[in-house]
Amino acid sequence: MGKPHAILVPYPAQGHVIPMMELMQRLVKHGVKVTFVNTHFTHKLVTDALSEDDKLNDLASLVSIPDGLEAGDDRFELGKLSDAIFRVMPEKLEELIEELNGKGDDCEKVTCIVADTCMGWAFGIAQKMKIRSVAFWPASGVVLASLICIPKLIEDGYIDEKGTLMKKQMVQLSPTMPAISSSDFTWLSIGDLKTQQSLFDLIQKANEFMKLADYLICNSAYELETSTFTSFPHILPIGPLLASNRVAKQIGHFWKEDSTCLTWLDQQSIGSVIYVAFGSFTVFDSRQFDELAVGLEMTNMPFLWVVRPDMFEDMKNDGFDDRISKRGKIVGWAPQQKVLNHPSVGCFVSHCGWNSVLEGVSSGLPFMCWPYFADQLINRVYVCDVWKIGLEFDKDESGIITREEIKNKLEKLLEDDEYKVRAVDLKEIAAVAVGRGGHSDKNFSSFIDWIEERDT
Missing domain, CATH: 3.40.50.2000 (Glycogen Phosphorylase B;)
Structure with a gap:
């Protein structure tokens, strides 16, 4: 046969x-x-x-x-x-x-x-x-x-x-x-x-x-x-x-991975890095992109940010790259599973696509949820309300997630050890499965x- x-x-x-x-x-x-x-x-x-x-x-x-x-x-x-x-x-x-x-x-x-x-x-x-x-x-x-x-x-x-x-x-x-x-x-x-x-x-x-x-x-x-x-x-x-x-x-990506970010992560303190990635579909207008950029800057924490070439419209840089060059890194696409398992990464700012959710869960990381469309809205319910391993950003009256909201929620997530404890427990549950x-x-x-x- x-x-x-x-x-x-x-x-x-x-x-x-x-x-x-x-x-x-x-x-x-x-x-x-x-x-x-x-x-x-x-x-x-x-x-x-x-x-x-x-x-x-x-x-x-x-x-x-x-x-x-x-x-x-x-x-x-x-x-x-x-x-x-x-x-x-x-x-x-x-x-x-x-x-x-x-x-x-x-x-x-x-x-x-x-x-x-x-x-x-x-x-x-x-x-x-x-x-x-x-x-x-x-x-x-x-x-x-x-x-x-x-x-x-x-x-x-x-x-x-x-x-x-x-x-x-x-x-x-x-x-x-x-x-x-x-x-x-x-x-x-x-x-x-x-x-x-x-x-x-x-x-x-x-x-x-x-x-x-x-x-x-x-x-x-x-x-x-x-x-x-x-x-x-x-x-x-x-x-x-x-x-x-x-x-x-892992194969099947639509963009080449930039592995230089792994070397950069090696130079950061354990659990100190905010990893920011929104998958393959999410698109921001220039105002929302700027609010996120400044919000990350305001945390005074190192961050790794995946920015696809087609992710934003008319971004206003305003010297942002220079200001964050010592503690922030931007790549076009990252080897995400390796990044999430790196000891320097402390949390995952995610669109809550199911692949990213599973990768974050399997790495024992707490989430900041920023769903964009489709199943991501329901996935957020599991992350925040069922598993209780993350928080969600709230939009203002004009539909924008402001720099202050980004800074404050990230600080809240990282200062409360219970999110990390539950995330590590969930990692073990996924491994047992x-x-x-x-x-x-x-x-x-x-x-x-x-x-x-x-x-x-």
């Missing part, structure tokens, strides 16, 4: 590609052949960002298919991107699988498709081609539960059939789960109304396609979201994937056993 051969299909966004890459590394470690299918656009970003030292396992290969957009189109227009994907990629994926299966004895036939739930159309392809399929949710269990509960949310009048918010109030998806605001539903904080409705339609389709999948796995841990996984037992947590994959370097015999470890072992079964 040949090796099992899994096709992996992530949604083409940084926060979706990285955890799917983590999953790929775990699969090949267990002897599974993997063909990782990015869009042409994200494939180029990922391969361009790889260094000469980033060598893939012989069982892994990276390929690409078109996403349906033109070269100059804006991939940040998520509604337009998702519509194009649904229109073009199913046929291209089917053609790719037929090509792989036609290569003869030198290449094992595809036995399984593992697709992001947002790419649920792939489960239809799997059914058509009589291939088993796995739905992979790269974010938190509670957010997935909120998407699965959409019919109930419509029935109870929180949203209408187009996903529009009908009443703003706290919602409990089950009696034991934390309450979340109905205004924080994932699709309601992305773009304009047209984009929100387009993404809501994508979610509805994904919910239907997800019913075709044989398995539903999630990059979270039972110990982190016990009430969610108790209430929704068909969602199987296998994470945090990063915490179980320290031996391999992926350790031998932990819930995630057991679920992943069962998943591997299922993948290795040749008879469908």
Whole structure:
């Protein structure tokens, strides 16, 4: 018998590609052949960002298919991107699988498709081609539960059939789960109304396609979201994937990492550095950017700040670089897992994307939460209200987080040792989940056993 051969299909966004890459590394470690299918656009970003030292396992290969957009189109227009994907990629994926299966004895036939739930159309392809399929949710269990509960949310009048918010109030998806605001539903904080409705339609389709999948796995841990996984037992947590994959370097980034920041961190005192990073989507206007810059300066503490080239509009430097040059460092993209595990880092100012949340949790760091959109608003609830390992910045009446608010909240977080104590405790909980015999470890072992079964 040949090796099992899994096709992996992530949604083409940084926060979706990285955890799917983590999953790929775990699969090949267990002897599974993997063909990782990015869009042409994200494939180029990922391969361009790889260094000469980033060598893939012989069982892994990276390929690409078109996403349906033109070269100059804006991939940040998520509604337009998702519509194009649904229109073009199913046929291209089917053609790719037929090509792989036609290569003869030198290449094992595809036995399984593992697709992001947002790419649920792939489960239809799997059914058509009589291939088993796995739905992979790269974010938190509670957010997935909120998407699965959409019919109930419509029935109870929180949203209408187009996903529009009908009443703003706290919602409990089950009696034991934390309450979340109905205004924080994932699709309601992305773009304009047209984009929100387009993404809501994508979610509805994904919910239907997800019913075709044989398995539903999630990059979270039972110990982190016990009430969610108790209430929704068909969602199987296998994470945090990063915490179980320290031996391999993280790949899948869209920008080259600037490792000079690690040398700079070596020169700082233990627990003294504020690490500031907002992921791949967050954008600031010039006023908010300046408030953050001055607020960090006012703390009189060393800080490492990740500033993507496309992150701000018309930044006013005003000599800021010179003023902070002795105790601040700015990089375009950082090796985040290494940074967060560095002993000099004392806290994480984060947009609360789920990958960053898991990385911060697995490093035992307290958070300052600055959510931007999508699932980040609900993730903040877990960080601040459930786990109690962080604080949230408050905006003023004009919607700005002021320099004084930034300085005061950072000082409050770092002066209260209880946040750090709880963060270290949570780190141990995450480690137990992926350790031998932990819930995630057991679920992943069962998943591997299922993948290795040749008879469908």
